[in-house]
Amino acid sequence: MPTPLAPSAQKATRTVELRLSLLESNDRQAVANRRRFKELGMVALNLVSSPGSGKTTLLERTLAEFGAATRCAAVVGDLATDNDARRLGRTRAPVAQITTGSACHLDAGMVARAVGGLDLAGARILFIENVGNLVCPASFDLGEQVRVVLLSAAEGEDKPLKYPPIFKSAHVVLLTKVDVAGVLGFDVEAAAQNVRRIAPQARVIRLSAKSGEGIKEWYDLLGSLVNSGKG
Amino acid sequence: MHEVGIMETTIAAVLSEARGHDASRVHNIVLRVGALSGVEPDALRLAFDAAVKGTPADGAGLEIESVPARGRCPDCDLEFDVESDFIFTCPKCGRISGELVQGRELELTRIVMS
Numbered sequence A: 001m002p003t004p005l006a007p008s009a010q011k012a013t014r015t016v017e018l019r020l021s022l023l024e025s026n027d028r029q030a031v032a033n034r035r036r037f038k039e040l041g042m043v044a045l046n047l048v049s050s051p052g053s054g055k056t057t058l059l060e061r062t063l064a065e066f067g068a069a070t071r072c073a074a075v076v077g078d079l080a081t082d083n084d085a086r087r088l089g090r091t092r093a094p095v096a097q098i099t100t101g102s103a104c105h106l107d108a109g110m111v112a113r114a115v116g117g118l119d120l121a122g123a124r125i126l127f128i129e130n131v132g133n134l135v136c137p138a139s140f141d142l143g144e145q146v147r148v149v150l151l152s153a154a155e156g157e158d159k160p161l162k163y164p165p166i167f168k169s170a171h172v173v174l175l176t177k178v179d180v181a182g183v184l185g186f187d188v189e190a191a192a193q194n195v196r197r198i199a200p201q202a203r204v205i206r207l208s209a210k211s212g213e214g215i216k217e218w219y220d221l222l223g224s225l226v227n228s229g230k231g
Numbered sequence B: 001m002h003e004v005g006i007m008e009t010t011i012a013a014v015l016s017e018a019r020g021h022d023a024s025r026v027h028n029i030v031l032r033v034g035a036l037s038g039v040e041p042d043a044l045r046l047a048f049d050a051a052v053k054g055t056p057a058d059g060a061g062l063e064i065e066s067v068p069a070r071g072r073c074p075d076c077d078l079e080f081d082v083e084s085d086f087i088f089t090c091p092k093c094g095r096i097s098g099e100l101v102q103g104r105e106l107e108l109t110r111i112v113m114s
């Protein structure tokens, strides 16, 4: 049974036009995050992918190599374990873990709280490793300047066609684990073609954090983001 | 299932709006959801009943207006509707464009209350 808000008598029916974003509070926090990152002179990247696409491996190598000359920080969203943060903690970059519990995506508030606990002095890049999921993170602006979507050779070449919202919002698409594409029967060119059809705005880089293929192109992109202050 | 959280914040906004207008009942809630918003209308409907249970919006109707995706070709300066495959092919020149002019909407549009 509905409980009345006020014990008043029958009131006239009225229609109120609102046009309010359903993500109002997230979007407000995202704007605040973006302003803060800018003040810190830092470019924030939101890394989104399915589970097991190689985000952590790529991040580990990036922090160790690119991070050796350019100070980087990372925020890692994880369902339960802190394995990812521990792996990344072996590099000297400041890393914060966000345990999301049952949440299927990070939101701007989680990122703000996690970043608040990091020593960001001198950091030029903040990597935000989102929860492994291609659906839910699409709707949540974290305040990043650059959205990076990863698609690994262990997945289907048609993923961009199956998850248009997230690919449509990507600035960069990384085709990862290309070293094992042949073994897995993954057609890298077909995948790149599908990305171009759904997300022609996105820069596509084919790479392998294991073999090192394409890694230089990735670091060059990061370097240009740092120098331009944005993507 | 981010729709559950989105529906909970939506109903919180609806109830705060109703309180602000000194209303005691919410009869109807209208949302606009873009085809590329990343939110499933069916999942929103599923989350709705639980979110309004025991509140002044319990029993209210939920209307979801779908907003189709629209693209724009920068070469032809032409806006066009996008088919369900979400490939933004310009109907005039055939170029595939990344420009989205409509389709990400996720909006609490209006409430009917008394």
Ligand SMILES: [Zn+2]
Pocket (backbone or CB within 6 Å): B073, B074, B075, B076, B077, B078, B090, B091, B092, B093, B094, B095
């Ligand atoms: Zn055209």
